[in-house]
Amino acid sequence: MKSKPTIEDANLTRRQFLRRTTAATTTYLVVPGSVLGLNGATSPNEKLNIAGVGIGGQGAADLSKMESENIVALCDVDWAHAAHTFKRYPKAKPYKDYRKMLEEQKEIDAVVVATPDHLHAFVSMAAIKLGKHVYCEKPLTHSVWEARQLAEAARQHKIATQMGNQGQASEETRRLSEYVWAGAIGPVREAHIWTDRPSQGLFNEYWPQGVGRPKDTPAVPETLDWDLWLGPAPERPYHPAYLPFRWRGWWDFGTGALGDIGCHAFDPVFRALKLGQPISVEASSTRVNTETYPLGSMVTYQFPARGDLPPCKLTWYDGGLRPPRPAGLADEQVMGDNG
Structure with a gap:
């Protein structure tokens, strides 16, 4: 059993103290450099x-x-x-x-x-x-x-x-801004951004939009806590039309093609053209319902002049819609594949 400290332990001479501490410090532990954060490693x-x-x-x-x-x-x-x-x-x-x-x-x-x-x-x-x-x-x-x-x-x-928004940390995005700022393509007065989402080619889709709520109510999978998945959203029966991944097109869960892809595609344009608040926004779309975002839409933003930069019209297209093909583009040249 460990003995209790006595009054004698407190009456060490300086010589005794140095002798004991020296003996104690001569025993040391060799540890890997990574533990100490050496050679570029994180402790x-x-x-x-x-x-x-x-x-x-x-x-x-x-x-x-x-x-x-x-x-x-x-x-x-x-x-x-x-x-x-x-x-x-x-x-x-x-x-x-x-x-x-x-x-x-x-x-x-x-x-x-x-x-x-x-x-x-x-x-x-x-x-x-x-x-x-x-x-x-x-x-x-x-x-x-x-x-x-x-x-x-x-x-x-x-x-x-x-x-x-990982793509916006890329060298390509920074280089695009530098090209525009250096005047390599001249003053930009019009820009177009498009995506095929939610469509995937002519006959497939990444997720449903422009559709109503499912009528059937299949059983909830045993491994899924449906109530926790709904969280703050209004209560509704489980259906595999919502998850995984396909929730993006539903008003209660996602933000549609514009919200899902727009934050990727808008950012380099906003940065390069130094865009701020638009002075007007005009939108048109396919049929809208209370459950899902429209199958396709066009949204036009008008931006004022910014310093030496001229006013700019920016148009967004989704659902496979695209801007008119430029007259100067060769017949065999592809007009981008996704914006």
């Missing part, structure tokens, strides 16, 4: 504790770029769809409810949010209010109001945030 003490929410699709790809950090928690409402990600990070604790995850694992430093769009703001806000840094997939939120609330919360809690 374990400097690694972030990362949690992922919505890890069956894009969230898995996002986490794969963060493996230099500690992946400590994984959350998905469909454990079958996300099984490959749970398997890849066996040390991470699995969850279905992000609220429980944030409550239980206080050591989380940052959260990757890659859920369907209608949950982005709710998961991100919960993390931000706890002082967690957030990387949220595009589109940032399901509405403009939600985006403004997140921006205010991020400023208030002084945390780092980033939206997953």
